[in-house]
Amino acid sequence: MDTFLQQMVNGLTAGSVYAVVALGYTMVYGIIQLINFAHGEVVMIGAMVAFSVINLLVPSGLPPLAIVLIGAGCAVPICMLVGYGMERLAYRPLRHAPRLAPLITAIGVSIILQHIALMIWSRNILAFPQIIPSRSYFIGGAAITTIQIAILAICFMLMASLAILVYRTPLGTAMRATAQNPQVAGLMGIDINRVIAVTFILGAGLGAVAGVLFGTYYGIAQYTMGSVLGLKAFSAAVLGGIGNIPGAMLGGVLLGVVEALGAGYIGDFTDVCAWGVPLAACEGGGTFILFGSNYQDVFAFLVLILVLVFRPQGLLGERVGDRA
Amino acid sequence: MLLEVKALEVHYGGIRAVKGIDLEVEQGELVCLIGANGAGKTTTLKAICRLLPSSGKIAYAGSDITRAKVHELPRQGLVMVPEGRGIFPQLTVEENLAMGAYVRGRVDAERQYATFPRLKERRTQVAGTLSGGEQQMLAIARALMTEPKLLLLDEPSMGLAPMMVARIFEVVREIAKRGVTILLVEQNARLALELAHRGYVMESGAIAVSGSAKSLLEDARVKEAYLGEAAS
Numbered sequence A: 001m002d003t004f005l006q007q008m009v010n011g012l013t014a015g016s017v018y019a020v021v022a023l024g025y026t027m028v029y030g031i032i033q034l035i036n037f038a039h040g041e042v043v044m045i046g047a048m049v050a051f052s053v054i055n056l057l058v059p060s061g062l063p064p065l066a067i068v069l070i071g072a073g074c075a076v077p078i079c080m081l082v083g084y085g086m087e088r089l090a091y092r093p094l095r096h097a098p099r100l101a102p103l104i105t106a107i108g109v110s111i112i113l114q115h116i117a118l119m120i121w122s123r124n125i126l127a128f129p130q131i132i133p134s135r136s137y138f139i140g141g142a143a144i145t146t147i148q149i150a151i152l153a154i155c156f157m158l159m160a161s162l163a164i165l166v167y168r169t170p171l172g173t174a175m176r177a178t179a180q181n182p183q184v185a186g187l188m189g190i191d192i193n194r195v196i197a198v199t200f201i202l203g204a205g206l207g208a209v210a211g212v213l214f215g216t217y218y219g220i221a222q223y224t225m226g227s228v229l230g231l232k233a234f235s236a237a238v239l240g241g242i243g244n245i246p247g248a249m250l251g252g253v254l255l256g257v258v259e260a261l262g263a264g265y266i267g268d269f270t271d272v273c274a275w276g277v278p279l280a281a282c283e284g285g286g287t288f289i290l291f292g293s294n295y296q297d298v299f300a301f302l303v304l305i306l307v308l309v310f311r312p313q314g315l316l317g318e319r320v321g322d323r324a
Numbered sequence B: 001m002l003l004e005v006k007a008l009e010v011h012y013g014g015i016r017a018v019k020g021i022d023l024e025v026e027q028g029e030l031v032c033l034i035g036a037n038g039a040g041k042t043t044t045l046k047a048i049c050r051l052l053p054s055s056g057k058i059a060y061a062g063s064d065i066t067r068a069k070v071h072e073l074p075r076q077g078l079v080m081v082p083e084g085r086g087i088f089p090q091l092t093v094e095e096n097l098a099m100g101a102y103v104r105g106r107v108d109a110e111r112q113y114a115t116f117p118r119l120k121e122r123r124t125q126v127a128g129t130l131s132g133g134e135q136q137m138l139a140i141a142r143a144l145m146t147e148p149k150l151l152l153l154d155e156p157s158m159g160l161a162p163m164m165v166a167r168i169f170e171v172v173r174e175i176a177k178r179g180v181t182i183l184l185v186e187q188n189a190r191l192a193l194e195l196a197h198r199g200y201v202m203e204s205g206a207i208a209v210s211g212s213a214k215s216l217l218e219d220a221r222v223k224e225a226y227l228g229e230a231a232s
């Protein structure tokens, strides 16, 4: 098997999910300069709701695809409601407060949501029932499963739809106008509270779908899954340039690929035997690996640190000539 | 009376920036509000648009708007072109104009392009890259897209070269001729008074003098302080 090609396939799949989650961070940041740390929890709630519904429906004998769609169909509106609720109750009252206040509130909202999930679902790991038969296709030495194909297709479709909404519709233009100058947007008759609420709702809806896909991909969901996934998606948004929508898409995909390639090769690169060190473990073609692929999560944060040090505005952030 | 302001007071924290002014604009009139830096002109306009909380009465088209939300006023035909233009820098010229038509839901920029041919040439250009004069034209065109009844203009000639100032005043005259009522805030007192029907002179938060534009042009105090002529 070709490690490089295989890890590219895996990386693109995970990365497209990161990208969809990252959009939620970047859209909210773009419009009110808030890092909504609770967004990862919205994604988690999406996965948990969908899994509960799916597990409930499995005995009903409905076709598997219908069951998954109903699960996602429940998760999306619930997450949208959570997204709207946090904007309305937690962030809107702090709209004009010093920036640290909503930021700390976001951390608080994240903790609250995680604990509500803990109360509803307990610490149990929800498993995704193997109802969809997964087939593998082989392309040039790498395998790609039907689930991976579905995830890639859905994520790229969502990203394309969002891009059309934001760059081609009056609502999207109003969102960008509000992001650039909320006061003048109001003077043009745009109800900025509504636009901001819609931004949260859209981000949460995307997060819900991403949560379902992510859970399906790894087969499990748990109340803590939002933290690491959220942090990775946030890193992706920063990598692309926080507040920049194409940046979040690019950042997410890149982060997925970097992470997968890192996980694929870190074992080979940190094999002490390959360095020629004469250890007992190396005899007869043995290996002594310092860091295995279980260190994969490290790469996202490595990327975050490198970006913050060398290009804090991100890859696509702050284009020249955009300032009046 | 299209706009009727009575005993308007605006505070910034402890600072009283507008100290109980009365101001009226009749349907079809062009009224100018002049005064030195910091007199409270912008503050007055912002209060009328509900960007700032205030006490006193503000009636527009016969109804009290002190409880209205900022975004509800353009729908009723009351629109402001803010100080410093306030264009959306990363949107294109076309998109900026579309935002002016947001409340009406129908984008028909051709009429604005006829008035401002320069904007038509630049329609797909990002607005932040326009020159200052072009940006001011865009800001005015965008406001006209809402089809206003009352247009509040806050220093449209600010920071522009003399040629462009003349062009902007010409545009204001044209808009007024079309029947749009205008309340114009200006530092360029002479040009503003030559254009306007009536004028108000504001000094540290209060109306110092008011009257017909003609009478203000001849007022000794106005001449000395705002028209750069020695009192005779």
Ligand SMILES: Nc1ncnc2c1ncn2[C@@H]1O[C@H](COP(=O)(O)OP(=O)(O)OP(=O)(O)O)[C@@H](O)[C@H]1O
Binding pocket: B012, B015, B017, B035, B036, B037, B038, B039, B040, B041, B042, B043, B044, B083, B187
């Ligand atoms: N956000 C604010 N906070 C505190 N004070 C303010 C604020 N904005 C304006 N002021 C004060 O209110 C007074 C009136 O300001 P305003 O901007 O209305 O003046 P202006 O007549 O528009 O002046 P200019 O011709 O320079 O635009 C000034 O003394 C100013 O310092």
Ligand SMILES: [Mg+2]
Binding pocket: B041, B042, B043, B083, B154, B155
């Ligand atoms: Mg001013």
